[in-house]
Amino acid sequence: MNDTAVDYARVFQALPGMVALLTPELTYVDANAEFLRVAGRTREQVVGRYLFDVFPDNPNDSGASGMRNLAASLARVVATGERDAMALQRYDVEDPERPGEWAERYWSPVNAPVCDADGKVVLLVHRVEEVTELIRARGGPAGGRARVLEAELYTRARELQELNERLRQAHAREREVALALQKAMLPARRQVGDHHAAVRYRPAVGALNVCGDWYDVVDLVGGHRIGVAVGDVVGHGLEAACVMGQLRSALSAACRVASGPAEALNVLGRYAHVVDGAESATAVTTFIDFDDRTIAYSSAGHPPPVLVHPDGRVEFLDRATDPPLDARPDPVPRPEARTAYTDGATLVLYTDGLVERRGEDIDTGLARLASSLDRHRDDDPDRLADAVLLELLPPGGATDDTALVVVRL
Structure with missing residues (x-):
């Protein structure tokens, strides 16, 4: 099967994880079925809208920082053209059926660039894993600190894997440059x-x-x-x-x-x-x-x-x-x-x-x-x-x- 025979739109919708596409201005271009299902939103409620209009911070939580942290991560991706794995985030979500009611949710996001032929970032891939049930399964609210720590360890392990891959790629580039210099000399x-x-x-x-x-x-x-x-x-x-x-x-x-x-x-x-x-x-x-x-x-x-x-x-x-x-x-x-x-x-x-x-x-x-x-x-x-x-x-x-x-x- 060649590339022209693959329906990538269907592949995107069938992805088992939560994935959304954003413009560099943070407007939703698309979101797959799993993203919409877990987030409790319809396609019409998401596509074409500004990210933080769809998912604002919980106004009842004065310490909410999910929106600020996510915005900073996406800005880094646009500025550097490199993937950014975020630490575990508490980012509450408003119930679309019950305005004013917010559910406590925990997310582990990774943001990655899609670049054009000139290396300019034209899209952002926003992949999210919801870990709310994992945290709840480890003791409910009474075990909050231990639950968050466990989820943090999970997130840090994934970040370490991505960092190791970046280092491997950087070392490979350095090796190529060093070998080219030696060959020239x-x-x-x-x-x-x-x-x-x-x-x-x-x-x-x-x-x-x-x-x-x-x-x-x-x-x-x-x-x-x-x-x-x-x-x-x-x-x-x-x-x-x-x-x-x-x-x-x-x-x-x-x-x-x-x-x-x-x-x-x-x-x-x-x-x-x-x-x-x-x-x-x-x-x-x-x-x-x-x-x-x-x-x-x-x-x-x-x-x-x-x-x-x-x-x-x-x-x-x-x-x-x-x-x-x-x-x-x-x-x-x-x-x-x-x-x-x-x-x-x-x-x-x-x-x-x-x-x-x-x-x-x-x-x-x-x-x-x-x-x-x-x-x-x-x-x-x-x-x-x-x-x-x-x-x-x-x-x-x-x-x-x-x-x-x-x-x-």
């Missing part, structure tokens, strides 16, 4: 001069777990050289992704003018000191000189790069490791080390999402990485990167982001 880099490079980024599973991992590959001034770096910002979500963007851009610029990776990290550390959210971020930078076949490197609290030699020997570049960025109150020059390689070697940089697992020593993850790199060392960088991710990441996805750079030397 982490472009694919396939060729480095005559050398092939593969880059991979895998976001964490879960709407809340978009993190601040980054990678970068830059051409260096002087000779046949490139800089390759990866880093990781502490935290999750859009804020971490924004900090990531700032640090990546700063390190990229520093690498182009620094004499070596240690100096580049020194500059980045001073910059991180004035960036909110950059505390304890980690990074590792390598300068590859293709002319003299050497790699200079320096690490700020980051897992060590891996150099896979053509004969299968796996070397962790861990002789220049220092605390994370902004870990010291006063800047101290960072260490730097250098190692040689032969043609056909492979340099691998990564973030901790690839090797760290809860309840497991990181050496276990590093050993797993070394074994995978050895097995696939003859593969081209793209196939090697895919194989490593397949073997090291959990089948359902990791709880931390993973960035990976593979450069064939």
Whole structure:
């Protein structure tokens, strides 16, 4: 059955709950049969009339607030375009057959917008659950406070469900924005001069777990050289992704003018000191000189790069490791080390999402990485990167982001 075959007017009238449609000016457009039955009104008494002319407050109750509370809720929906679940309301109703006689009634309303193509609220859906009998069944007037409390708990539970759904949607939107920012800042880099490079980024599973991992590959001034770096910002979500963007851009610029990776990290550390959210971020930078076949490197609290030699020997570049960025109150020059390689070697940089697992020593993850790199060392960088991710990441996805750079030397 397609949409054109559905009689939505009949569906509206058949809804088992009380539902009415209002204009933003609070005039009734329609009300379903259940609404009219429970409210004790006919369609002619409702449609086309102002909401509070049909259901005013009880003039005999000086503390009546139902009309004021409902008006405020509907105004919020019109202003924000978002659903509003109200707390339990006592809203007495006049008997249409006996003017001047008012029945004590309790209602649990939810108000929702209907928007046009431009996002403007054009109708209000006013859904109501009457809970008067529920309250009366819990002890009558003598148990009023306990009855109201029970109904309040019922209403609050429903409000909490709706709030959780809103939060889920908000987190999903934030995740999409953060991923878009990371994607824009982490472009694919396939060729480095005559050398092939593969880059991979895998976001964490879960709407809340978009993190601040980054990678970068830059051409260096002087000779046949490139800089390759990866880093990781502490935290999750859009804020971490924004900090990531700032640090990546700063390190990229520093690498182009620094004499070596240690100096580049020194500059980045001073910059991180004035960036909110950059505390304890980690990074590792390598300068590859293709002319003299050497790699200079320096690490700020980051897992060590891996150099896979053509004969299968796996070397962790861990002789220049220092605390994370902004870990010291006063800047101290960072260490730097250098190692040689032969043609056909492979340099691998990564973030901790690839090797760290809860309840497991990181050496276990590093050993797993070394074994995978050895097995696939003859593969081209793209196939090697895919194989490593397949073997090291959990089948359902990791709880931390993973960035990976593979450069064939």
